[in-house]
Amino acid sequence: MPLNIALINMPFGFHIYPSIQLGTLSTLLKSHGCAVKSHYLNLHFAHQLGMPIYNQLCEKRFLVGEWLFSYLLFGTNHKNLDYMNH
DSSP, X not given: OOOEEEEEEOTTSOSSSOOHHHHHHXXXXXXXXXEEEEEEHHHHHHHHHOHHHHHHXXXXXXXXXXXXXXXXXXXXXXXXXXXXXX
């Protein structure tokens, strides 16, 4: 029985071109008989936010995209709030 595998491209991957990582993994897994489906959640999120905002969040220099979801793991961190309000 083949494995069913879901590959996910999370926000904040660039929306201009597909993920080479997902493409490579998908091809490799399929060559081993796995059923693979790739999900580009970055595109869904980009459309919800709007492309101008999404593109700004993709900027890696300030890591705002990573910070945006950090509260789910670490809760509210007042140092982060102070930094963003600075």
